[in-house]
Amino acid sequence: MGLPPSLFTSVQRAEDAHNSGLHVPVVQRRVSSTSAGFASTNGSRFTIDGQVQYLAGTNAYWLPFLMNNTDVDLVLDQIQASGLTVLRIWGFNDVNTVPSDPGTVWFQYLSSTGSVINTGANGLERLDYVVAAAEKRGIKLIVPFVNNWNDYGGMNAYTTAFGTGGSTWYKNKRAQAQYLTYITTLVSRYAASPSIFAWELANEPRCMFCSTDDIYNWAAETSAFVKLLDPNHMVTLGDEGMGLTSGVWLPYWLIYGTDYWRNLQIQTLDFGTFHVYPTTWAVPTSFVPTWITSHAEKCRSAGKPCFMEEYGVPTSSGHCSIEKPWQQLAFQTAGIAGDAFWQFGTVLSSGRTSDDTFTVYYNTEEWTCLVTDHIATIDSRQ
Helix, strand or coil: CCCCHHHHHHHHHHHHHHHCCCCCCCCCCCCCCCCCCCCEEECCEEEECCEEECEEEEECCCHHHCCCHHHHHHHHHHHHHHCCCEEECCCCCEECCCCCCCCCCCCEECCCCCCEECCCCCCHHHHHHHHHHHHHHCCEEEEECCECCCCCCHHHHHHHHHCCCCCCHHHCHHHHHHHHHHHHHHHHHHCCCCCEEEEECCECCCCCCCCHHHHHHHHHHHHHHHHHHCCCCEEECCCCCCCCCCCCCHHHCCCCCCCHHHHHCCCCCCEEEEEECHHHHCCCHHHHHHHHHHHHHHHHHHCCCEEEEEECCCHHHCHHHHHHHHHHHHHHCCCEEEEEECCEECEECCEECCCCCCCEECCCHHHHHHHHHHHHHHHHCC
């Protein structure tokens, strides 16, 4: 059987770039041999080790940037003890200048004269440790490849290195060639690990006032490319859920460059994601219930799970009182298969982890409300 059209397009794109002199690996198709421990989908639910279950998780984007293994172990021990299953971390850390401090972690140096992927002690070896440590504890990781935002480099680091290419980042041939090279390195490195829950194309991809074709075509081709490298792991877009076109508030509009329903139907994307930040988006908290159920409806129609992978409000708004009803609604709504609050906090050897006012710290009253009680509810009804 030949490659499906989307896979052929992705492979052809890599071959064309390679043949034109861009440094893009031409990969061989792997044969799927999904084994026990790999996460998968079952209709609009997730399955791990043959068990169909609702999954609770959190975000600790900074975990692979810690140089102290003891700190990494502490975080993962606390997450495991809490009963959380899914942890989302950054799989990118892009720079345009190599840090002089060997204690500063960076994963990829981007330059028009030659990019470098750092596989050393302050590079991907840090991610190696996190993946191995998570696997020992049965924790599943969501790993994005690039950031829409400038934090830790992001798409802007590619633009700084390669220019705009006269178009959007999603159609910039030189940027995309290096992006595929990085994906190949990362995915090949962990393709055999059951600790990877899913590969994520980007953190919160947007393209303001662009045609939705830009992100759609990029997502279809890139997800097919990832599936070619690694058919055993799930792939998702990592978007905020914008572009539902069924509401009056701005997040429903297409101005962010994403058409949620259209993207959800991409064959090589296994599940949908959406985020919930009413204060950041300047919408009332009353906006949230319909936002959750609208995404659930789309995912049910597509026959895929929805994962509420980021949500939160500032401390001043009241984490427990505001976010707990969101958790309850997500858990009770068919089509929503899991949630991951933003973000996990604890005390490391260097002190408290960063508090962006959305942080929920381990072993606090807020933790009991949003984690301990949430896990107990899930466990009692599954």
